[in-house]
Amino acid sequence: MATRKKSAEQEVSVEDKLKSLYKLQSYLSEIDRIKTLRGELPLEVADLDDEIAGLGTRINNFELELKQLDENTKLQKGKIETSKTKIEKYNKQLENVRNSKEYDHLSKEIEFETLEIELSEKHIREYAQEAASIKEQIEAANELLKDKTSDLEHKKQELDDIVSETKAQEEKIREKAKKTEATIEPRLLTAFKRIRKNARNGLGVVPIQRGACGGCFNKIPPQKQMDIKLGKKIIVCEYCGRIMIDPEMAGISEK
Numbered sequence: 126m127a128t129r130k131k132s133a134e135q136e137v138s139v140e141d142k143l144k145s146l147y148k149l150q151s152y153l154s155e156i157d158r159i160k161t162l163r164g165e166l167p168l169e170v171a172d173l174d175d176e177i178a179g180l181g182t183r184i185n186n187f188e189l190e191l192k193q194l195d196e197n198t199k200l201q202k203g204k205i206e207t208s209k210t211k212i213e214k215y216n217k218q219l220e221n222v223r224n225s226k227e228y229d230h231l232s233k234e235i236e237f238e239t240l241e242i243e244l245s246e247k248h249i250r251e252y253a254q255e256a257a258s259i260k261e262q263i264e265a266a267n268e269l270l271k272d273k274t275s276d277l278e279h280k281k282q283e284l285d286d287i288v289s290e291t292k293a294q295e296e297k298i299r300e301k302a303k304k305t306e307a308t309i310e311p312r313l314l315t316a317f318k319r320i321r322k323n324a325r326n327g328l329g330v331v332p333i334q335r336g337a338c339g340g341c342f343n344k345i346p347p348q349k350q351m352d353i354k355l356g357k358k359i360i361v362c363e364y365c366g367r368i369m370i371d372p373e374m375a376g377i378s379e380k
């Protein structure tokens with residue numbers, strides 16, 4: 126039994142190998158087409174997700190700044206209260222002043238605290254201005270966030286629709302591709318996948334078209350064309366490295 130199986134494996138002709146590869150190529154190309162249908166949408170959704178997260182962080186930072194300004198304002202108000210209390214105390218002391226030196230000293234203290242109050246009030250005004258500007262920026266960021274969120278919802282919906290429309294179709298093709306892959310010897314499959322990965326159009330196996338490679342359209346020497354037609358060995362294009370197959374073998378008619 127085992128020997129029979131082995132000999133059967135050895136009997137897989139190059140032609141059959143090429144046919145399997147070409148079949149696999151068609152399935153993979155179909156999947157590529159479905160992915161093209163989805164286009165840039167997955168990327169756009171990911172970008173919007175990032176942007177929305179960024180806006181959230183920005184708004185959060187603004188709010189922290191507002192909180193800090195609020196705390197600073199409270200601090201300055203506290204200082205004003207302290208200065209006012211001091212001034213009140215000095216004014217009372219002024220009523221019982223005993224000499225001009227004491228009077229001068231108290232007057233200077235009152236003047237100093239008055240200046241301190243003015244300075245604090247100036248700070249409070251600055252904080253209020255800063256807070257107003259931050260609030261404006263928060264508002265703008267929130268507006269942008271709203272737009273981006275609704276953009277994201279639309280794009281997600283669009284993507285979901287396309288994915289669900291094509292999902293069943295794609296899974297069916299993937300299943301077929303998997304089955305076909307299982308019939309191809311690993312070494313050849315690996316080589317094919319490598320060629321496909323490096324090819325811009327995702328084609329690893331191409332039929333000859335009017336004596337040229339169907340991948341890069343470079344002319345193929347007549348002897349090579351004959352060899353490809355015979356299908357006795359796997360031949361790659363000397364320009365692009367793609368595996369070439371006779372159109373008839375691939376089951377397509379050459380136009």
Ligand SMILES: [Zn+2]
Nearest residue numbers: 338341362365
């Ligand atoms: Zn080529």
